Amino acid sequence: MAEPVSPASPPERPPQHPRALSFQLNGQWFETQGASPGATLLQVLRNDALCNGPKFGCGLGQCGACTVLVDGRVARACVIPAAGVAGREITTLEGLGGREAPHPVQQAFIDAQAAQCGYCTNGMVMATVALLRRSPQPTDAQIREALSHNLCRCGAHVEILQAVRLAAQRLAEAKMAGATRSGMASGPGPTEPPTGPAQSAAAAAPTSAAR
Numbered sequence: 001m002a003e004p005v006s007p008a009s010p011p012e013r014p015p016q017h018p019r020a021l022s023f024q025l026n027g028q029w030f031e032t033q034g035a036s037p038g039a040t041l042l043q044v045l046r047n048d049a050l051c052n053g054p055k056f057g058c059g060l061g062q063c064g065a066c067t068v069l070v071d072g073r074v075a076r077a078c079v080i081p082a083a084g085v086a087g088r089e090i091t092t093l094e095g096l097g098g099r100e101a102p103h104p105v106q107q108a109f110i111d112a113q114a115a116q117c118g119y120c121t122n123g124m125v126m127a128t129v130a131l132l133r134r135s136p137q138p139t140d141a142q143i144r145e146a147l148s149h150n151l152c153r154c155g156a157h158v159e160i161l162q163a164v165r166l167a168a169q170r171l172a173e174a175k176m177a178g179a180t181r182s183g184m185a186s187g188p189g190p191t192e193p194p195t196g197p198a199q200s201a202a203a204a205a206p207t208s209a210a211r
């Protein structure tokens, strides 16, 4: 019989080495003692944490290839001193999802074929995740604004826009389906109208995007 699953508890912070740098990386504490004093966050992520989602593009904070989330907000890892993120929460592309269970935004980029060389894709996906968290149903103008600092030299902008719209639509559908399921599980209240065809259709909608 399966063991009962205990509720997830926050990861424990490891003891600090006097010269160590540690921060939360994709939900786990990460510590390195090998980073040079002037290392950027991007260098530590790629060289020490072996996260190759964030890319080195311009190295000047201008192209967005190195985008990560720092405490949930988009940031350019190539211009952030690694020492400046001590104790903070960093999310990279690897923290969203993987090949087996991609994040809905990653899946939307795949389905919309929103890449040619793919070098900008990390930044586009991370910026989209941040956008959809603060604006789940963005207008085209909001999408363009949110991605305007992420450069794509291949000109895949049309497909990228389509991917963001697709991700927003799927996340909204998954949210609606989840709300309908939880409503059906608790049962209609005495004054609640009976579940109609529209609600049934929403509950039966594919939910793979919610993984």
Ligand code: FES
Pocket (backbone or CB within 6 Å): 055, 056, 057, 058, 059, 060, 061, 062, 063, 064, 065, 066, 067, 076, 077, 078, 079
């Ligand atoms: S590599 Fe960081 S913004 Fe270009």
Ligand code: FES
Pocket (backbone or CB within 6 Å): 114, 115, 116, 117, 118, 119, 120, 121, 151, 152, 153, 154, 155, 156
């Ligand atoms: S797909 Fe090549 S830079 Fe965007």
